[in-house]
Amino acid sequence: MKKNILSRHFICLLILVFTSISFAQSDYETVQKFKKDCEKIEYQIKNANTADEINLITVNIEELRSKYSRHSELLDKALYPEKYNAMIENLNNLFTLKEEDFNKVEELKTEVSDLNNRVDTLSVMNNELQASLKEIQLLFEKSSRETTKLNDIVSELKIALHKRDVLVMGMIDSLMPPVMRERVLLSSEGQCASGAFSQHFAQVRLPIDQAFFLTRL
Numbered sequence: 001m002k003k004n005i006l007s008r009h010f011i012c013l014l015i016l017v018f019t020s021i022s023f024a025q026s027d028y029e030t031v032q033k034f035k036k037d038c039e040k041i042e043y044q045i046k047n048a049n050t051a052d053e054i055n056l057i058t059v060n061i062e063e064l065r066s067k068y069s070r071h072s073e074l075l076d077k078a079l080y081p082e083k084y085n086a087m088i089e090n091l092n093n094l095f096t097l098k099e100e101d102f103n104k105v106e107e108l109k110t111e112v113s114d115l116n117n118r119v120d121t122l123s124v125m126n127n128e129l130q131a132s133l134k135e136i137q138l139l140f141e142k143s144s145r146e147t148t149k150l151n152d153i154v155s156e157l158k159i160a161l162h163k164r165d166v167l168v169m170g171m172i173d174s175l176m177p178p179v180m181r182e183r184v185l186l187s188s189e190g191q192c193a194s195g196a197f198s199q200h201f202a203q204v205r206l207p208i209d210q211a212f213f214l215t216r217l
Contacts (some may be wrong), residue, residue, distance in 0.1 A: 031078040034068050038087055045094045052101055054095075061091050 041060050048054050065088050068075060075084040 018160055030071050031075060037064055041091055042094065045098045048098060054099055057095055181198055
């Protein structure tokens with residue numbers, strides 16, 4: 001009888017021991033799993049580079065809170081001096097800093113993009129201005145060449161007119177005999193003849209002189 005009672009007590013004791021070991025092992029696994037999940041979220045926070053990754057971190061923190069809230073007392077004891085709520089709050093703080101940095105980077109990217117667009121616009125404007133300047137330079141050079149050419153033509157025309165006057169006067173002198181030239185110069189008839197010839201000579205020069213005047217306009 002006593003042996004049966006002892007056997008029962010022993011069996012109950014073994015059950016309690018194995019149960020305690022099982023619970024202890026389960027608690028240990030819970031604590032270790034919580035630590036790994038926290039480390040995983042910290043890694044995600046440090047390496048997040050897109051808006052989708054940032055949003056996913058928020059979801060993961062909330063899932064972590066919900067999953068381990070019923071184990072808060074166990075975690076407080078196992079993580080001492082750390083606390084369950086403090087570790088969750090630390091993840092939230094890390095996330096907030098990361099989110100701020102991410103937003104700043106996105107703002108800088110937007111500003112850089114705007115600056116690049118402005119630089120492209122200024123580059124196009126600069127190219128257009130350079131093209132206009134080249135056109136103006138070509139027009140100026142063309143105008144300068146034409147002005148020089150026109151001046152050369154005017155100079156040549158002046159020389160030609162002078163040669164013409166000399167030639168005409170030479171022809172007049174050659175056509176009139178020496179005696180007649182003396183009489184023309186001394187007589188009044190010669191004066192009239194000289195005046196008539198001068199008028200005729202002026203009529204001959206007029207079209208050429210008019211052409212010369214037009215070239216100077």
